[in-house]
Amino acid sequence: MTETKGDLGELYNDQVSKGRIWQVIGASSLGTVIEWYDFYIFGSLTTVISPLFYPPGNDTFAYIMYLATFAVGFLVRPFGALFFGRIGDVVGRKYAFLVTLLIMGGATAVLGFLPTFETIGWAAPIILLILRVLQGLALGGEYGGAAVYVAEHVPDNKRGFYTSFIQITATLGLFMSLIVILIVQNLMTPEQFAGKTGAIAGWRIPFLVSILLVGISLYIRLRMEESPIFQHVKSSGMTSANPLVEAFTKWKNLKVVLISLFGATAGQGVVWYAGQFFALFYLQTILNVNTVSAQYIVAIALLFAMPFFVFWGALSDRIGRKWIILSGCLLAMLTYIPIYNAMQSAAGSNVVTASSQADPVTGANKLTPQTTAEDGSLKPAVKVLAYTSFSDLLGNPSARMLILLVFIQVFWVTMVYGPIAAYLVEAFPAKIRYTALSLPYHIGNGVFGGLLPLIGVSLIAQTGNIYAGLYYPMIIAGVTFVIGAIFLRETHGHRIWEEVRPD
Numbered sequence: 001m002t003e004t005k006g007d008l009g010e011l012y013n014d015q016v017s018k019g020r021i022w023q024v025i026g027a028s029s030l031g032t033v034i035e036w037y038d039f040y041i042f043g044s045l046t047t048v049i050s051p052l053f054y055p056p057g058n059d060t061f062a063y064i065m066y067l068a069t070f071a072v073g074f075l076v077r078p079f080g081a082l083f084f085g086r087i088g089d090v091v092g093r094k095y096a097f098l099v100t101l102l103i104m105g106g107a108t109a110v111l112g113f114l115p116t117f118e119t120i121g122w123a124a125p126i127i128l129l130i131l132r133v134l135q136g137l138a139l140g141g142e143y144g145g146a147a148v149y150v151a152e153h154v155p156d157n158k159r160g161f162y163t164s165f166i167q168i169t170a171t172l173g174l175f176m177s178l179i180v181i182l183i184v185q186n187l188m189t190p191e192q193f194a195g196k197t198g199a200i201a202g203w204r205i206p207f208l209v210s211i212l213l214v215g216i217s218l219y220i221r222l223r224m225e226e227s228p229i230f231q232h233v234k235s236s237g238m239t240s241a242n243p244l245v246e247a248f249t250k251w252k253n254l255k256v257v258l259i260s261l262f263g264a265t266a267g268q269g270v271v272w273y274a275g276q277f278f279a280l281f282y283l284q285t286i287l288n289v290n291t292v293s294a295q296y297i298v299a300i301a302l303l304f305a306m307p308f309f310v311f312w313g314a315l316s317d318r319i320g321r322k323w324i325i326l327s328g329c330l331l332a333m334l335t336y337i338p339i340y341n342a343m344q345s346a347a348g349s350n351v352v353t354a355s356s357q358a359d360p361v362t363g364a365n366k367l368t369p370q371t372t373a374e375d376g377s378l379k380p381a382v383k384v385l386a387y388t389s390f391s392d393l394l395g396n397p398s399a400r401m402l403i404l405l406v407f408i409q410v411f412w413v414t415m416v417y418g419p420i421a422a423y424l425v426e427a428f429p430a431k432i433r434y435t436a437l438s439l440p441y442h443i444g445n446g447v448f449g450g451l452l453p454l455i456g457v458s459l460i461a462q463t464g465n466i467y468a469g470l471y472y473p474m475i476i477a478g479v480t481f482v483i484g485a486i487f488l489r490e491t492h493g494h495r496i497w498e499e500v501r502p503d
Contacts, residue, residue, distance in 0.1 A: 032170075038210045041207055043070050060461065081442040102214075150163050151163050152430075161314040163421040178302075243434075260424060261439075264480065268417055269476075271417075271477055282343070300403050301406035328412045328414075333477040344466065
């Protein structure tokens with residue numbers, strides 16, 4: 001990469017080597033994947049460890065409280081975006097996401113050693129909550145830094161393509177969390193994985209693996225150089241003294257923040273979490289699919305869908321970002337009910353309702369999927385698709401149908417998420433870019449999207465309607481489509497190098 005100390009016109013016209021671009025993408029993506037992996041282990045293990053950190057006797061309460069703690073990590077992401085966004089716009093992109101990596105890695109490692117409620121009582125859920133807050137703050141700063149860093153290295157006419165590799169990292173992090181969990185589960189008995197026997201509970205191992213991953217990523221990121229655009233902005237004295245004030249008190253910038261939130265990222269957020277996390281929770285807790293089988297189903301669907309992030313990102317360089325994102329929101333809104341009806345049919349558990357009931361053996365309250373008995377009464381549904389072997393699962397037609405149905409949901413995810421980083425980078429000026437884009441992104445994903453599993457499961461538990469949880473993402477996606485169609489401006493073709501050239 002050329003130095004930025006000379007004439008910016010020369011820098012702008014100089015050809016950036018593809019090798020250098022891929023180094024930047026690789027280094028940025030690796031760290032971001034690991035942060036997403038750390039963040040999502042927590043959710044991927046919900047059904048296994050939620051009873052361990054809360055008082056015994058009410059599994060429904062423990063499950064919902066665990067999801068609430070999971071959601072807290074999303075709720076604080078906007079605060080992390082503001083804090084680290086300011087650091088990124090004042091000190092530098094590289095420095096900000098070095099710090100976020102250390103915080104995320106440290107919090108995840110401590111989670112791996114955290115004693116359960118049985119050992120330390122109420123201190124366990126309190127510490128769990130604190131660690132989740134730290135994870136959320138770190139992730140709030142990570143994504144914006146990685147997206148901006150990559151975008152400020154690549155050619156203007158290929159920004160959607162190159163930033164789509166950052167967009168893959170969230171799904172890849174979730175995929176990695178599922179794969180690591182599945183590997184550990186296959187190496188242990190269910191009792192060993194749950195911590196009922198053995199020296200160390202198997203569920204702790206995925207958290208501890210992140211110590212090694214973070215160490216590797218930290219080494220790579222320490223060797224990275226600062227973004228060339230930021231180097232020029234800083235050396236020219238063009239940085240903002242207070243990016244928070246400039247981004248959110250000046251109407252010109254605040255208007256773009258609000259339009260980006262309600263016309264793009266809110267819908268994108270609910271579609272992302274509906275198609276991946278809510279689908280996993282739904283299979284396990286509502287359709288009563290065996291936990292391991294559900295993890296396989298979602299992991300396979302994610303694997304097949306991931307290339308489409310790049311496809312839509314690259315296509316957005318040619319036809320624009322706006323209508324790809326909005327089309328994904330619209331398609332998701334129109335198809336969720338038919339898809340989940342088909343999932344209910346394919347699962348074979350014949351679940352017609354779900355309610356919080358006392359277990360007749362243990363007496364503990366739990367969210368119980370129910371089916372219709374021969375006499376017309378309701379009875380608890382039995383577990384289905386109890387496969388732990390990958391090949392056996394793929395041999396089952398019901399499992400293959402569920403993979404397809406989850407894949408369709410993730411396909412909508414790739415449409416809304418593949419181009420979003422390029423759009424956000426292009427929507428804001430360089431001197432406040434890290435701060436300004438991070439807030440709508442993390443409110444859209446962290447608040448609107450991150451609350452979906454909690455809201456969805458709570459609505460089902462309260463109403464007994466197994467489709468009630470879908471109304472929330474459908475409404476948000478619909479609102480985003482309308483607002484985006486009217487107010488969202490097309491940004492592809494915007495030359496972000498031009499904005500920092502001398503007049």
